[in-house]
Amino acid sequence: MSTVAGTERDSVVMSARGITKIYGPTRALNEVDFDVRRGAVTVLFGENGAGKSTLMKILSGVETPTSGVLELDGEQLELTGTVDASERGIAIIHQELSLCPNLTITDNIFMGRELVRGGIVVDDRAEAARSRELMERLAEDLDPKTLVGDLRLGQQQVVEIARALAGEARVLIMDEPTSALSGNEVEVLFSLIRELTAAGVAIVYISHHLEEALEIADHAVVFRDGALVATGERDEIDIDWVISHMVGRAADDLVPDLLDTFGEVALSLRGVTIADPSNPARLAVNGFDLDVREGEIVCLYGLMGAGRTELLESLAGRVPLQQGSVEIHGHTLAGESVAERISMGLALVPEDRQRDGLVQTMSVGENSSLASLLKYVRGLWIGKRAERDAVEQEIADVRVKTSSADASITSLSGGNQQKVVIGKVLLTKPRVILLDEPSRGIDVGAKAEIFGLMAREARRGLAVLFATSEVSEALTVSNRIVVMSKGRIVRVLESASATREDLMVASGEATEDELSRSEDE
């Protein structure tokens, strides 16, 4: 493997100057200056929405900045798209793998830039030789003719990296590359990263796992609210440094009124274990115990892949439990369908509104009444007035802004669509309501309304269990925070006394061990 002369290492290969990105009324990035250095790993820290991803999209040509310039090798650069970027040696590995499982390793590596002979025929031999070479370089003993679908997740990640390298990447951006990997696979990835940097590749690395990210970092930058707030070299960065720069934002002002005394236990989980639907050998949720009382709001806080969504979907009846028991008001569930659970008073507001929450071809009213339709049946048919009255009352109650109940659901904004989904669930008269990332993809105003609604329903005696990956939400709109990591409860915190640091440490963004280590230093 070639090594790069020391003089070249650490020189700036790519830089961003005064980058600002504005989406509608929000300023995702504000006057950011950022350098990527040859042969080094630059780690980006920051909470969700701090601007990391937006910057990476700009660097890789997915988005163009509203103002500011990019430079590559000291020359100004305007990227027209991802293809343009990859031709210039800038590659990005996304959080979700983007491989075709039905094609071989070679086919995937050369997808979209096949080597051709005479302009017509794919040059299989050259492609195979090149991918074998890449696999060797990545120290992965894989036949390039293997189907990608037959590979383990970690190996697929290697293919993704090989694809980036096949385009002679000089700048390699990795967005949460370890979220799907096991501990061993992370080690492999890290040794690979070190080899790549030794060969002079510049790496930009994003991860929520502070511990892992610090292990691999040569430099670090911290983002907060769209601005780059700190830059540090390897020997001056530690957990404390990162957290103190990531936090430091005034608490959001969406604090709704919460009860402090609760009723009976409404939802009770004992030893709940759920297999990962996409990989049955892995447990998405492992031995989960939890009680939620009437009037209480419990927050499930955790990173992506912690098992929050799997837990909530399983409670709603979509995925079966592997082990353990669930009780609703003392009644033990045993394989009831979604509809039966809804009639027992357990309902879910799913994470992905477009995919799981709404029927886009139906009106606002039809979406609202979908889960409670049987309540309006009079004899053989749906009582029109009964349905309309219930829907219109609910629309007013959750404050959906719509011209009428007959308007198309797609004519509403994201926040109002989310209110329709919540209204639909409330129309089933639930006693326990589950919400998965209820504020995802909606603006601040609508967020406050939605959490206001949640608090109001809790005051009316509902037990509320909601999942979030945003620290400020976890702290301000819940009575209790259950921190999840890798399918287990790692900590239970009282929201009133918990701090941002507590949450981050507990969720695995940093470990306690590390925090105490950094305190000792």
Place this chain on the structure above:
Amino acid sequence: MNSSTTTTPDSKLGGGPPKKSRFGRDVDILSLLLEGRAFIALIVLVIIFALLSDSFLNFANLVTMTKHVAYNAILALGMLFVILKGGIDLSVGSTVGLSGVVAGTLLQGWQLNLFDIVLYPQVWVVVIASLGVGTLVGFVNGVLVTRFNVAPFIATLGMLYIARGAALLISSGTTYPRLGGSEELGNQGFLLIGGGRILGIPTAIWIMVVFAIVAAFVLKKTPFGRWVYAAGGNERAAALSGVPVQKVKLRVYMISGFCAATTGLIISSELTSAAPQLGETFELNAIAAVVIGGAALTGGRGNVRGVLIGAFVIGFLSDGLVLLGVSTFWQITIKGAVIILAVMLDQAQQRVKRSKNAALAAANKQSADDPAPIPG
């Protein structure tokens, strides 16, 4: 916000964008034309044929054409349920043949070799048996799709062959003639299904009317109908709302099979004979009627009115061209062009609708930027 919108009492539900008035100045001619395109096409067809042929608007001719429409319309109504759910049923043509053959074999006497007797069931038994066999074909389609996850196109393509094969096997490839039954056996009356008239109108047309009314009622007024639309529009969201998606899927194929069997009975009765080849390519006309009527093959969109108009367009077009003496080859070509044109116009309408909804959503967002106080 669009300043040209007019305010209506509907805006009482918050400060959202006011609904466009149906009668106001700003009625959008283009989208109105697009929405009523199938109906407009039908009227244009009628006018053209009436001008070109004296006998087109003749009452007897209209009745005959409508009877032909009825065969396809009944099939298409069943197909509508399947397509609304986002599936397809290619087996209906074969089911038409199979149900006719089942009726034929029962009316001619069902030989039970084991007991060495021949059974002559009464007509109502024959009808129920035929409808049952058709529904069973649909049930098998449904089970293949829901239980074994076979893609609807493949499952029903397979059943297209199997049902046709069954019809040929039962009849040994021959046609059952003389389905009239005989007085001494007490199995007369089958010919009334397709050949009879009520108030001077052929029974086939009455059956179409009844089926259309029932289908419209089921789709519009019952939870099952709403579930068909919901599961076709977004299966995952419907399932998470407690809609029994698998049951709905199974039922829509059974409905389609039932409708196909009905058509088989009507046509066999009309022809007074049952041929195993009956109904070949009928599935394509049924799909065409549904599509011309504005249904989306992806599911969730379509209605009975559209299907009826689609069936009339196809039927009047074929019969009208025959009346004018246009060659069969041209008839087929023109039919194909009409189908493609219908779908292109449908795409245009959807585009107009989408951009309108996107504009509304943007306006909705703006008005939502000023958040209401937290309720409660």
